[in-house]
Amino acid sequence: MDVRVLCLGMLTRQEATGYELKKVFEGPLRLFLDASFGSIYPALNRLAAEELVTCSAQAQAKRPDKKVYRITPKGRLAFLDALMRKPGADRFRSEFLATMLFADLLPPRHLSQLIDERIAECRRELGELDGALAVAASPAERFVQGLGRTIYGAALEYLADNRHVVESEALLASGQN
């Protein structure tokens, strides 16, 4: 599911500019969806070249031109086609967890601080997701956001319950050098 398909999907809901699409990718769905300007703008250009979207430039006084993109019928078909493909495997990239794998190499105090910050971060995300769920958009969005909340909740609990495992390991290792 590359950025082109993702943008096409967003445009099935509403017309938008590249900048607005980027804002969606920074919202409550950012854990699951993401794309940078460096991929969004080229993606939109290519979609337009393939006639899957149209682009109408609106001149704005004192602002750069705004380019509003709309999906075409051909674009809807192409998106449906992409959507019907078997989805690939999940990938949970987490630098925090990669770091935890080597917890025994870290100074115990540093490790504990890292975990504290992590727990705070999880709580913040949870709060944000709950806020987003309250104003809720479509059921589908609520479904996906709800899964995000579930995952963060479970992760938070696990962290609190099991941090001692890595922390005691780090203490042991630091005592040995």
Added chain:
Amino acid sequence: MDVRVLCLGMLTRQEATGYELKKVFEGPLRLFLDASFGSIYPALNRLAAEELVTCSAQAQAKRPDKKVYRITPKGRLAFLDALMRKPGADRFRSEFLATMLFADLLPPRHLSQLIDERIAECRRELGELDGALAVAASPAERFVQGLGRTIYGAALEYLADNRHVVESEALLASGQN
């Protein structure tokens, strides 16, 4: 946390060839860690050029040469330095969830099948993680794998409990066209 640092980290535990590193990335940690040959081999070459690892080629009869990499003291320092940096945000890329966002565009039967497959997939992952936890390596590894199990378990339960939300939406939408 790029592939270079990841490889360096693996090499703090044990010497290995590029091929062996790839196998680690395909094991029970694959949800969190990943790297392809296309990034591992160049990463090892560069690490060797920077003298963070050494490389000793072992000729093998009837097999291509095996290049065994070992971390150097300089490499250990560099890895620790990378490990102490503040970890970046998690990113849970899931084509399945991206598809769920547009569940209303899918034929209801297709959607249900997708979710069924997904649930089966989660169960398979859970089983695999439980197996890996049983033979368990270091506490740190168990900690990370345990989090994986927790997340899959929570996701599984959420899916089973909430699938009707998207499924009824898809039914509604399909009735309207």
Added chain:
DNA sequence: GGCGAACATATCAGGCAGATATATGGCTGG
């Protein structure tokens, strides 16, 4: 008055995934 954030688009370097190439030996199903 200055600083940063929001608005809006665009490009570039470097990193990475996935496919492909090369070579060989062992296992399995037809």
Added chain:
DNA sequence: CCAGCCATATATCTGCCTGATATGTTCGCC
């Protein structure tokens, strides 16, 4: 019995993507 596939082992290439950087204006805050 042999064709095809999988495991071992390294390497490269295409194309996509991230993160940084560039450009230029307006608004609000300190």
